[in-house]
Each structure stands twice: as C-alpha cells, then as structure tokens.
Amino acid sequence: MVVRPITWGDRDLVVRLLGSAWGTTRMAAHGVLFDAAELPGFLAIADGEPAGVLTYRAGDGAWEITTLNSVRPGLGAATALLDAVGEAATAAGARRLWLITTNDNVHALRFYQRRGFDLVALHHDAVTRSRQTLKPSIPLEADGIPIRHELELELPLR
DSSP states (O other), rough: OEEEEOGGGHHHHHHHHHHHHHSEEEEEEETEEEGGGGGGEEEEEETTTEEEEEEEEEEESSSEEEEEESSTTTHHHHHHHHHHHHHOOOEEEEEEEEEEETTTTTHHHHHHHTTTTTTEEHHHHHHHHHHHHTTTTSSSTTTTTEEOOOEEEEEEOO
C-alpha cells in the first residue's frame, strides 16, 4: 500500500470518495460548515486502486482530522492514513491530533481508541444545533441511536 498526499489532480477522486461515503463533501463540526474536498489530506492506494482517504486542517500546535474513510476495509488503509497524518503533524511541530465523531459512531470510537486516541470532550447537542442551523440533511439517527452529540478525541504527539 502507498500513502501519499492529496494533489489538486486528485480532487475529482476525493470528491467521489467523500461523496460515496458521506453523500456530500460538505461537513459540519463544532459549529462550522466546511467542504472537506478542499482540505489537504492523504490517499491510500492499494494495487493501483483507492483504498482510503483522510482530510485534515492544520492548526497552531494541533491538527484536526476532518474525514477518514476506508474504501476497501481490511487492508489497513485507515491505520496507514492515521500514521501518515501523525508523521506529517509531528514534523510540522504539532503537539496533538484531534477529531470529532458523533455519539452514534461506535465503530469509529472503537477504531480510534484502539490506536491511542482518548475521549476528551462531549459537546452536548452540538449535532442537533448543526442540523438546525448549518446542515439540515444530518440524519436524526443511525442504527436506532439518536445522533445528537459531538465527541472529541485526541492523540498527543511526541
């Protein structure tokens, strides 16, 4: 597997991958609406085919992972993408990686915690507010779990 930074020539592919996973490239998190396809990131390629995509926002001392999608589960693409963004953030002097997921996403919670991320904040009813003010298309529930809260996880970098 090869993991490499996203280039401008990859934008159509990124739009397609994010659109397939999320139905859109427009994301709402912590009260902000943004287009994830316009952000920097990494692509994982296995056997010449896309295996995953990760987008992020670089901040002062902290990099936010905005999307992480495995296109071909079981190949380790998501872990390889996390490793790549962690290395890039460390090289840039960042002290932590962080991300937002929602209270219903137990798969993501398990995945990130197994890779050293810690739950550091619950933003009560943040998704409910985003649905009302930014993005009405956010589903009300998934797998019978009401989607209401944002959960913040972080990984300290050394």
